[in-house]
Structures are given as structure tokens and as C-alpha cells.
Amino acid sequence: MSHTAAPVPVFQLMADELAERQASSLYRNRRVIDSPQGARVQLNGREVLNFCSNDYLGLANHPAIVAAAQQGAAEWGVGSGAAHLVTGHFTPQHTLEERLAALSGKPAAILVSTGFMANLAVIPALLGRGDAVFADKLNHASLNDACQLARADFKRFAHNDVAQLERLLSESTSKRKLIAVDAVFSMDGDIAPLAEMLALAEKYDALLYIDDAHGFGVLGDGRGxxxxLGIDSPRIIYMATLGKGAGVAGAYIAAEQVVIDYLINTARAYIYTTAAPPLLACALHASLDIIEQDVERRARLQRHIATFRAALADAPCELLPSSTAIQPIIVKDNATALALSQALLDADILVAAIRPPTVPTPRLRVTLSAAHSDADVKLLCREIRRVLAAQG
Incomplete structure (x- = not known):
């Protein structure tokens, strides 16, 4: 027997909130890509130049990495079947952890399914009530969520403000203290003053947790x-993702052996989840081979960054002081960000409009890749100047 269901009030509340988001140019939609990741992708039946991807070295569809994944699937299957602590920890994963630890200059490492999960694993495992965590106000959302989940005293300091960080540390009476910060900020593209932060960690007996999602594979000859920056310390706990510069998926945490052992025993987001497929570890071994050997990819990316900044230095827009592949263009409001993004898409160029609450100020977020050609970057710059001029 059928009947008409009564309206559910909470659904109307959701609909009202979504309508408010649309009215404020804050509504989010997904794009469906009909091709592998690359400098050019298929979108809605046409090819567009892709300046949205975090595939900084152009490895996401590299034939050697694809072949390694295929061979890994043939040898190890497509599912891990269990958590790492049960029967989900395979030889290619274990050897990858050893390789990543060595690459990072740390005694040990563990793999985690995503960077978001890595942050949720580490910070709540190391801190609790009565402890304190100190975080940059522009940290990634996953770091913020992890800090809140830890239930520690959560202190935020102004972006890259080392003086404020020191004041907060000096005022803290917590027994355990941790500084949590992005290495390369995902929406501004700048690099945190990590040497100064490490000095403060040493001075105030704190740990320094570094999320290097956007630096690994790209900076430091690929090591991050x-x-x-040429810094190292046992106090540093290092996290890097493997789906950006490395072109595959996942993340890893590298630290002192006692820290890694502690996380294996206490980090809930690591313990209570099925491990990633071992075929991904096979693909990542191939990715690391390329990162270590193909230095021209990083050199080409650096040329693109220099070209982009020089071409737009006198354009009627605000560039942020970024020396990385992330090149934001600040605009006056959400509607302008969307209009500029759409104007570029009309010219077959895909550039993301990023708006609050993801960022405090609306912007276009241009991401450059070694997969782009010199001509691609020059075309992007010409079209950005054109659409800026048309917007007035």
C-alpha cells in the first residue's frame, strides 16, 4: 500500500541552507571528468586545459606507474581484505614504508589511506585533555578537525606569525604541547617558517607536526x-600525501620509531580501517623511482611558475607571494571568482574558483604541473589577462 509521506522538517532546513548558499555564490557542484588526469582532460564532451589539479609532476597517468599498478593487481589482488593490524599489511606496503622513511630521513613510517585520515590519526592519538595544540589559522581543514577531535587546548595563531606562536607557547602550562602546521599552504601556496617553528618547539619542549601534502615530490629534490629548507629534528613528525606530487593515492607519517610504534598502537583512524589495496603501494614504488630520477620534471615545473608570475606581474590582479605550483589570484567577491572561472572555462581553460569558508578571501586557484607545456602556460596567462580586462 502506497501513501504520501509527510514532509520531514529537517530536510526543509537543509534545502533552505542550500538556497542561501546559492544566493551567496557559495553553492558547490562536482565536475565529471571523462578522461584520465592530465594537462588536458575531457569535460562535458570537450577537451579543456586543466589548471585545477594537484598532480604537480604529471604522474597520475604515467605509463610506468599504470603498469606497476596493473602488475600489482595481478600479483596481490584488488583489495587488502583487512586492517593493517589484522591481515591487511602486505610486503609491498611494508617495503614502501621503509623506503619512505629513508627518503624522509626518519627511522620509521606508516602508510595511511588519505592525508585527511593521517591527520585524524596522529593528533588525537598524541594529545588529549590537559594537553595543548598550536595551529596556524590557515591550516587545512583536516588539521583543524584533528585538533578539535583531540580535545586538547586548541590555540590558533595568525598566519605564519611566529611571534604570536611564541607568546601562546610561553603562556601554556600543558605537559604535552604540539605545533601543527601545513608546510605548503594549499590555498595560498606559501611555505611556513618551519625553521623558526622548530626553534620554538625546542625552546618550549613541544613536538612539531608538519603536513607536507603539497611539498612532497616537488620541493627538496622530491623529498619535500x-x-x-634543510631542517631535521627528532621532534618533527612528518606527514605527506601520495596523491598529489606522487600521482597515486594515500599518505604516510614518518617519525622516530617510538612515535610510529605508539601510533600503530593508539591511532584509531589507522587501527580501525581497512588498509588500502597493496596494488597502490606497487604503483607508488614506481612513482618514487620517477621522483628520484627524473629531475627535469621539477625543473620544468619551476620554469612554469616563473613564467606565470612574470606574465601577470603587471596585470590588474593580486597575486599572492607564492613560489610553489599553487598560484592564487585574489578577487573582490564570490560572484567575481565564479564569473572569471566561467569565462576561462568558456575559453576551454579549467581554473577553480575557491570561496569561503574554504578560504577567507575569494580567489582563482591556479595550479601548475610539469605536464603542462610552455605554450599551455603562456595561453593561460593571456586568457587570464583577457578575462580580467573584460571584467573591468
Missing amino acids: TLAE
Whole structure:
């Protein structure tokens, strides 16, 4: 017997909130891509130049990595079947952890399914009530969520403000203290003052947790931001994702052996989840081979960054001081960000409009890749200047 269901009030509340988001140019939609990741992708039946991807080295569809994944699937299957602590920890994963630890200059490492999960694993495992965590206000949402989940005293300091961080540390009476920060900020593209933060960690007996999602594979000859800056300490707990510069998926945490052992025993987001398929570890071994050997990819990316910044230095827009593949263009409001993104898409160029609450100020977020050609980047710059001029 059928009947008409009564309206559910909570659904109307959701609908009202979504309508408010649409009115404020804050509504989010997904794009469906009909091709592998690359400098060019198929979108709605046409080819567009892709300046949205975090595939900084152009490895996401590299034939050697694809072949390694295929061979990994043939040898190890497509599912891990269990958590790492049960029967889900395979030889290619174990050897990958050893390789990533060595690459990061740390005694040990563990793999985690995503960078978001890595942050949720580490911070709540290391901190609890009565402890304190100190975080940059522009940290990634996953770091913020992890800090809140830890139930520690959560102190935020202004972006890259080392003086404020020191004041907060000096005022803290917590027994355990941790500084949590992005290495490369995902929406501004700048690099945290990690050497100064490490000095404060040493001074105030704190740990330093570094999320290097956007530096690994790209900076420091591929070893990441710590290598780029030439810093190291047992106090550093290092996390990097493997779906951006490395082109595959997942993340890893590298630290002192006692820290990794502690996380294996206490980190809920690591313990209570099915491990990633071992075929991904096979693909990542191939990715690391390319990262270590193909230095031209990083050199080409650096040329693209220099070209982009030089071409738009006198354009009627605000560039942020980024030396990385992330190049934001600040605009006056959400509607302008959407209009500029759509104007570029009309010219077959895909650039994301990023709006609050993801960022405090609306912007276009251009991401450059070694997969782009010099001509691609020059075309992007010409079209950005054109659409900016048309917007007035």
C-alpha cells in the first residue's frame, strides 16, 4: 500500500541552507571528468586545459606507474581484505614504508589511506585533555578537525606569525604541547617558517607536526619541504600525501620509531580501517623511482611558475607571494571568482574558483604541473589577462 509521506522538517532546513548558499555564490557542484588526469582532460564532451589539479609532476597517468599498478593487481589482488593490524599489511606496503622513511630521513613510517585520515590519526592519538595544540589559522581543514577531535587546548595563531606562536607557547602550562602546521599552504601556496617553528618547539619542549601534502615530490629534490629548507629534528613528525606530487593515492607519517610504534598502537583512524589495496603501494614504488630520477620534471615545473608570475606581474590582479605550483589570484567577491572561472572555462581553460569558508578571501586557484607545456602556460596567462580586462 502506497501513501504520501509527510514532509520531514529537517530536510526543509537543509534545502533552505542550500538556497542561501546559492544566493551567496557559495553553492558547490562536482565536475565529471571523462578522461584520465592530465594537462588536458575531457569535460562535458570537450577537451579543456586543466589548471585545477594537484598532480604537480604529471604522474597520475604515467605509463610506468599504470603498469606497476596493473602488475600489482595481478600479483596481490584488488583489495587488502583487512586492517593493517589484522591481515591487511602486505610486503609491498611494508617495503614502501621503509623506503619512505629513508627518503624522509626518519627511522620509521606508516602508510595511511588519505592525508585527511593521517591527520585524524596522529593528533588525537598524541594529545588529549590537559594537553595543548598550536595551529596556524590557515591550516587545512583536516588539521583543524584533528585538533578539535583531540580535545586538547586548541590555540590558533595568525598566519605564519611566529611571534604570536611564541607568546601562546610561553603562556601554556600543558605537559604535552604540539605545533601543527601545513608546510605548503594549499590555498595560498606559501611555505611556513618551519625553521623558526622548530626553534620554538625546542625552546618550549613541544613536538612539531608538519603536513607536507603539497611539498612532497616537488620541493627538496622530491623529498619535500624539510629537505628544501634543510631542517631535521627528532621532534618533527612528518606527514605527506601520495596523491598529489606522487600521482597515486594515500599518505604516510614518518617519525622516530617510538612515535610510529605508539601510533600503530593508539591511532584509531589507522587501527580501525581497512588498509588500502597493496596494488597502490606497487604503483607508488614506481612513482618514487620517477621522483628520484627524473629531475627535469621539477625543473620544468619551476620554469612554469616563473613564467606565470612574470606574465601577470603587471596585470590588474593580486597575486599572492607564492613560489610553489599553487598560484592564487585574489578577487573582490564570490560572484567575481565564479564569473572569471566561467569565462576561462568558456575559453576551454579549467581554473577553480575557491570561496569561503574554504578560504577567507575569494580567489582563482591556479595550479601548475610539469605536464603542462610552455605554450599551455603562456595561453593561460593571456586568457587570464583577457578575462580580467573584460571584467573591468
